[in-house]
Amino acid sequence: MRIAKTTWPLSLLLPLLLLAAPATAQEPGGAAIEIDDPERAERLYRAHCGRCHGVQGLGGEGPELAQLVLPRVADQTQLEGIIRDGIAGTGMPGARATILDDEAVALVATYVLWLGAQTTADASGVTGDAGRGHDLYWAADCASCHIVAGRGTAVGPELTIIGLRRGAEYLREALRAPAARLPVSRTGLRSGFFEYLPMRIVTRDGDIYNGMRMNEDSFTIQMMTLSGAFVSLRKSDIAEMEKRVGHSLMPLTQDLGDDDVEDLVAYLTTLGRGS
Amino acid sequence: MRIWSIAGAAFLLGSAPAATAQVPYERLVEADAEPESWLTYSGNYASHRFSQLDQINDGNVGDLRVVWAYQMDDGLIETTPIVADGVMYVTEPPSTVTALDARTGRRLWKWTPQMGSDVLHIGFPEVNRGVAILDSTLYVGTLDAHLVALDARSGAVRWDVEVADNAIGFSLTLAPLALDGKIIVGVSGAEAGVRGFIDAYDPETGELLWRTYTIPAPGEFGSDTWGGNSWETGGGSTWLTGSYDPELDLLYWPIGNPAPDWNGDLRPGDNLYTDCLLALDPDTGEIVWWFQFTPHDTHDWDANQIQVLVDAEWEGEPRKLVVTANRNAFYYVLDRETGEFLHGQEYSKQTWAEGLDENGRPIVIPGTDPTEEGNLVWPSLQGAANWFSPSYSPITRLFYQPTRIMGAIYYKAEVEYEPGQPYYGGGEQALRGEEAGGAVKALDVLTGELQWEFPLQTPPWAGVMATAGNLVFGGSEEGNIFALNAETGEPLWNFQAGGAVRSGPMSYEIDGQQRIVNSAGGTMFVFGLPTNGGRQ
Numbered sequence: 001m002r003i004a005k006t007t008w009p010l011s012l013l014l015p016l017l018l019l020a021a022p023a024t025a026q027e028p029g030g031a032a033i034e035i036d037d038p039e040r041a042e043r044l045y046r047a048h049c050g051r052c053h054g055v056q057g058l059g060g061e062g063p064e065l066a067q068l069v070l071p072r073v074a075d076q077t078q079l080e081g082i083i084r085d086g087i088a089g090t091g092m093p094g095a096r097a098t099i100l101d102d103e104a105v106a107l108v109a110t111y112v113l114w115l116g117a118q119t120t121a122d123a124s125g126v127t128g129d130a131g132r133g134h135d136l137y138w139a140a141d142c143a144s145c146h147i148v149a150g151r152g153t154a155v156g157p158e159l160t161i162i163g164l165r166r167g168a169e170y171l172r173e174a175l176r177a178p179a180a181r182l183p184v185s186r187t188g189l190r191s192g193f194f195e196y197l198p199m200r201i202v203t204r205d206g207d208i209y210n211g212m213r214m215n216e217d218s219f220t221i222q223m224m225t226l227s228g229a230f231v232s233l234r235k236s237d238i239a240e241m242e243k244r245v246g247h248s249l250m251p252l253t254q255d256l257g258d259d260d261v262e263d264l265v266a267y268l269t270t271l272g273r274g275s
Numbered sequence: 276m277r278i279w280s281i282a283g284a285a286f287l288l289g290s291a292p293a294a295t296a297q298v299p300y301e302r303l304v305e306a307d308a309e310p311e312s313w314l315t316y317s318g319n320y321a322s323h324r325f326s327q328l329d330q331i332n333d334g335n336v337g338d339l340r341v342v343w344a345y346q347m348d349d350g351l352i353e354t355t356p357i358v359a360d361g362v363m364y365v366t367e368p369p370s371t372v373t374a375l376d377a378r379t380g381r382r383l384w385k386w387t388p389q390m391g392s393d394v395l396h397i398g399f400p401e402v403n404r405g406v407a408i409l410d411s412t413l414y415v416g417t418l419d420a421h422l423v424a425l426d427a428r429s430g431a432v433r434w435d436v437e438v439a440d441n442a443i444g445f446s447l448t449l450a451p452l453a454l455d456g457k458i459i460v461g462v463s464g465a466e467a468g469v470r471g472f473i474d475a476y477d478p479e480t481g482e483l484l485w486r487t488y489t490i491p492a493p494g495e496f497g498s499d500t501w502g503g504n505s506w507e508t509g510g511g512s513t514w515l516t517g518s519y520d521p522e523l524d525l526l527y528w529p530i531g532n533p534a535p536d537w538n539g540d541l542r543p544g545d546n547l548y549t550d551c552l553l554a555l556d557p558d559t560g561e562i563v564w565w566f567q568f569t570p571h572d573t574h575d576w577d578a579n580q581i582q583v584l585v586d587a588e589w590e591g592e593p594r595k596l597v598v599t600a601n602r603n604a605f606y607y608v609l610d611r612e613t614g615e616f617l618h619g620q621e622y623s624k625q626t627w628a629e630g631l632d633e634n635g636r637p638i639v640i641p642g643t644d645p646t647e648e649g650n651l652v653w654p655s656l657q658g659a660a661n662w663f664s665p666s667y668s669p670i671t672r673l674f675y676q677p678t679r680i681m682g683a684i685y686y687k688a689e690v691e692y693e694p695g696q697p698y699y700g701g702g703e704q705a706l707r708g709e710e711a712g713g714a715v716k717a718l719d720v721l722t723g724e725l726q727w728e729f730p731l732q733t734p735p736w737a738g739v740m741a742t743a744g745n746l747v748f749g750g751s752e753e754g755n756i757f758a759l760n761a762e763t764g765e766p767l768w769n770f771q772a773g774g775a776v777r778s779g780p781m782s783y784e785i786d787g788q789q790r791i792v793n794s795a796g797g798t799m800f801v802f803g804l805p806t807n808g809g810r811q
Contacts, residue, residue, distance in 0.1 A: 046688055050702030051398070051656075055649070055686045058704055088349055091400060184708060192708020217732050217753035219769040236766070245709070 033114045041111040044104055049112075052091070057115040062092060063191055066115040069161060069272075079109045119167070126168045126266050128259070133267025136260055145250070148271060155212075155228060156196060156250060157183055161272030171265045178250035190215065198247045199223055201233060202240040209233070212249060297427055298359050298408045300455040304521050310743075311784035313358045316405050316450035317664060318781065320519040321584035324666040324740045326782035330789040331804060332744030336758045336768045342790065342803040343380035345373075351777050352794040353402040353662070355450065355738075358783040364408065364427070365799065366450075369394075369401035370417040372425055378785045380801065386430035390419045397444050397697050398466025404516070404662070405450035407458060409478050414458050416447025422460055422476060434481035438462065443694045444469050450516050454526070454557050457484060461513025461528065465549075465577075468508035468534040468698035473517075473553075475560060485560035489513060489530045489548045497547035505542035508692045510534030511549040515579035515662050519557070520595070523612060526557040527584070527597055531577035536656075537645040538573070538687050538700025545570040550578045552599070554614060564614030568601045569637065573644045574627070574685060575656040576602040583667045583674065584611060585720055598720060600665055600676040602658025605631060606723030620723045622716060623659035623678045627652050645685035645701050655683035655705045657734070664738030664779040666747065667720060671761050674720045675747050679734035681711035715739060715749050717764060727764035737793075738779025748791055750776025756793045756800065772800060 035041050046055055049065070057066030072087070073079045083105050086094030100108065137143070143152035146159045162171070173180055182194040197213045201223070211225035221241070223231050226249070235241075253261065298314060306312070306319040310327035317324045331339060350368025357364045363377040370390070374383040394401075396418055407414040412433055413425045419441040424433040438460060439445035444467025452459040457475045465471065471489040476482065489511035491497040501509060510533045517528035533542055533549040550569040553562055569576045578601060585596045597611035604625035608618040616635030628637040643652050659678050666675045683703040690700040705711070713731035718724065729749075737750035746767070747759045752775045758768040774796015781792050791802040 043688070046686070046702050047690070047697040047699055050686075051699065054704040055684075055702040056704060091351065093396075093400065190708075192706075192710065194709055217755050217771070218730060218751055219755055219757070219766065220771075 033110060033117050035110050035114060036107065038111075041107045044100065044108050045111045048100060048108065057112070065112050066119050068116045068119060070112075070116065076106075076109050076113065079112060080105050083108055083112075126262075126269050128262030128264070128266030130263070130266040130270050133263035133265070136256075136264055137267055140256075141251075153228070155224070159268065159271055163269045163271040166268075168265050168269055171268050172261060174250070175253050175256070175261050175264060178248035178252070179246055182245075182248060194245070196249065198244040198249050200240075200242040200244065201238055203233065203237050204239045205237070213243070297411045299410055300453070303409070303453060310782075311358075312360075313356070313781045313783050314408065315357070315452070316355050316407070316516045317518070317581055318740075320521060321667075322516075322518040322581045322664075323583060323669070324581070324664045324738065324779060324781075325668055326740060326742040328782050328784055328789045329743040329745075330784070331742070331746065331782075331791060333746060333760050333767060335804060336744070336746055338805055339758070339768055339770070339791065339802045340805055341770075341800055343801050345375060345380050345382075345799045345801075347794075347797050347799060349797065351400050351402050352797065352799065353448075353778050354405045354794070355664075355779045355781050356792060356799070357406055357408055358781075359408055359427075361785065362427070363783075364406050364413055366403040366405050366415060368403060370403050370415065370419075372406055372413060372415050372430065374427070374430065377783060377790075384430040386425055386432075388417045388419070388421065388423065390417065394419045394446075395441050395444055395467070395695060396446050396448075397464070397695075398699075399446075399448065399463060399514075402448050404448060407451040407453040409453035409458065412478060414451040414453065414460075414478070416449060416451055416460055418446050418448070420445040420447055420462065422447065422451065422458065422474075422481070424458075424478070424481060436476065436481040436483075438474060439464075439469070439472075443467065447514075449514050452516050452519065452526075453478070454519060457557060459517065459526065459528075459557070461515070461517075463512050463514040463531075465510030465512040465531050465534045466536065466697055466699060467695060468510065468692045469512065470507060470509055471511035471513050471531065473513050473528050473555065473560065475557065487553075487555060487560035487562065489551075489553070491547060500544035500547045502543035508534055508698065509542060509546060509549065510536075511546075512577075513579075514577075515581065518582045518584050518597070520584055520611060523595065524557060525563060525611065526555045527582045527611065528553050528555060529578040529580060529582055529599070531579050532572050532575045535690050535692075535698045535700030536573075536575040537685060537702065538690060539571055539644065541690075541700065542571075546572070550576060550603075552578060552582060552597070552609070552614075554611065566607075566609055566614045566616065566635065568605070568607065568635075569603045572603075573687075574603075574652065576654075576658055578602065579662055580660050581662075581664050583665060585667060587672075587721060589617060589721070596721075598667075598674060600660045600674070600678075600718070600723075602654070602660050603627070603637070604654050604659035605637070606674075606676075606718060607635065608721060608723070609635075618722065622676065622718055622723055622725070624653045624680050624682075625659065626682070645687040645703075647687055649684040649686050649704065651682055651684050651706075653682040654679060655681040655711075655734075656685070656703045657681070657705070661736070663736055663777075664740075666739045666741040668741035668747075668761055670743060670745070671717075671741070672720050673717045673726055673741075673761065674723075675739045675741055675749075675761075676716050676718060677731075677735040677737060677739055677749060678714050678716045678728075679711075680713055681734045682706045713751075715747065715759065715764070717747075717761075729759050729764045729766065735776075737776040740780040740782065742782060748780040748782075748793065750778075750780070750793055750795065752776070754795055756780075756795060756802075770800070770802070772796065772798070774798070 052062035145155035444464040475484040490509040512531040533546040627643040683705040739749040772795030
């Protein structure tokens with residue numbers, strides 16, 4: 001990957017308007033990603049990857065590629081390896097199948113990284129005091145539901161590298177209006193399903209369970225109750241099942257002032273990036 | 276204990292093949308008379324994927340358990356095994372053929388073709404859907420577009436012919452169809468801009484008997500449905516096994532999408548015979564009639580679904596019908612002697628057509644083509660139906676269809692044809708998770724009216740099989756292998772197999788015990804009732 005101080009070369013802007021892209025895309029280090037031949041990169045991506053990963057990289061048959069951190073990808077070399085060889089035993093084919101030469105593989109890899117880079121929020125949108133946010137986080141109840149660097153309880157999502165996965169605007173919304181957007185799974189078959197979906201289940205025996213869905217198929221459902229207990233139920237034993245879309249188990253942070261929220265956002269943004 | 280004498284002795288003694296033909300054509304025609312076997316991909320020439328066996332039924336299916344399992348080579352399993360005379364012949368990814376003892380699952384032999392690591396498969400994964408058997412020979416299509424004849428007893432190659440050039444995108448993933456003195460195959464490759472065809476080969480020699488192109492050349496009927504030279508790269512692949520009516524002596528073959536998939540500007544016209552059903556004379560390959568489901572398709576809605584042949588009373592007259600639940604979300608009833616359109620209706624959510632006119636042509640809603648900015652349309656490019664098999668029960672007279680209920684944002688892009696390169700002209704972004712779903716739907720076979728549906732968490736990729744035990748077996752992406760009451764859809768049995776189900780179930784009988792077969796993840800499972808479950 002080439003790191004450039006400049007933002008997008010002009011030639012890149014035109015085709016990417018299609019994707020409603022911001023004019024700049026930062027990678028974690030803060031530098032822009034430059035693509036040698038952006039039109040060709042986009043064409044190759046659409047022809048070889050878009051069918052499964054979505055034209056905008058938002059996932060399809062394959063996972064979302066427009067995320068800053070791809071679980072299997074540490075660097076461009078590894079990404080090129082995946083594109084060239086595929087992932088054995090999965091639906092991810094090697095580029096052999098679709099004949100990309102090394103140069104084309106590198107071009108597509110850069111494009112994939114660009115897709116990821118443009119999903120991060122602009123770090124400059126962060127105005128709070130990360131140090132104060134840190135203290136607030138650990139003083140408030142957050143750790144009773146979240147794990148950061150191994151500490152805390154996993155009721156909600158792990159936040160250890162939340163700064164790499166989410167932008168500031170997203171984090172602000174997560175604190176102010178957590179129900180507005182539940183995290184959506186990007187892995188395997190559960191891809192596209194809400195995670196932490198609050199549910200209320202009444203069994204035929206009259207037992208009532210409130211909690212979050214962990215998994216579901218046509219016959220069974222797995223959930224975690226509010227107290228963290230695991231419950232496995234057969235749908236044939238269930239009398240009522242309510243999926244509470246539009247709700248969140250994350251408590252509203254109404255008692256926090258705007259400054260507190262900005263400080264928390266500043267702290268969360270540092271997680272995974274180093275500060 | 277019973278000695279499995281016939282096949283066993285042949286293995287031991289290596290007896291002369293000519294004297295011990297296993298599955299002559301007559302057995303294929305009369306497949307319904309021997310429900311203990313499973314002799315063709317879809318169970319019979321009419322492609323009912325229905326088992327007459329009823330030992331496992333709506334009263335005892337809850338006791339079903341694994342009798343044996345077989346672990347396959349890495350890859351997606353989309354195969355349906357064949358069982359004849361105590362031996363199961365199954366394909367493993369990408370193009371391997373394996374013979375197993377149908378009683379114990381122990382392997383008898385395994386054949387893997389030598390293919391380069393640079394085999395092309397553009398627009399589909401490295402899969403194989405099964406073999407055909409005729410006399411004592413198995414026929415398998417390979418990913419590198421060969422058709423290979425194997426001795427059924429040993430896996431030794433009898434002949435190997437190149438059907439087409441893999442370097443420009445041709446592959447064979449389908450189970451061939453064995454007829455009287457002919458092996459019929461079709462090809463994949465529309466996503467690479469091939470010109471599709473159907474071939475017939477001599478079972479003894481591998482000699483090509485006829486080839487019928489699915490895209491007419493200039494001067495041929497239908498050539499005016501292709502602008503410019505677009506016919507040369509028009510697609511129309513033939514990648515799923517057809518059906519056969521021995522009395523009418525007509526072969527029914529479904530045809531795939533036009534190329535490029537999503538940019539229709541490059542191929543103005545109706546694009547015959549893409550997205551058609553063809554009825555062919557199996558002796559000459561001549562097209563006797565055709566019916567087009569999706570003229571000038573811009574959504575990749577191949578008609579490569581299993582074509583089910585049904586004899587029924589239609590408006591007071593006995594009539595020979597062919598029915599299909601098409602990828603475009605409409606269910607069709609045609610007269611299979613003439614190709615006349617009798618009836619059609621929507622069976623799954625769609626937003627691209629107001630309906631079908633009196634000739635069965637869709638009344639397309641303007642503005643539903645892919646665009647550069649993206650256009651949300653139901654169904655998604657994978658369609659409401661796809662290659663995975665439906666089933667027809669002559670007892671309930673219901674047509675069982677695993678259905679994908681999913682929309683997609685379709686994009687159009689510029690594309691230039693280059694040999695052996697993807698030729699898509701766009702892409703899609705499918706709706707997923709909570710926004711998509713699936714179901715096994717039971718349709719009245721004559722009207723397509725929904726009788727019941729069993730919901731699936733995500734859009735399925737697995738076929739179904741109905742049985743005389745009043746059951747419908749199916750599978751889910753979540754790893755459920757299940758049985759439903761064929762009349763009501765009530766779930767009666769579920770086995771969590773721990774991997775996505777991507778193949779079609781089948782059934783056979785051995786030692787007087789019925790078996791149900793389906794695969795999930797990398798493993799094929801064989802189920803039976805506990806009376807015989809622990810002992811083989």
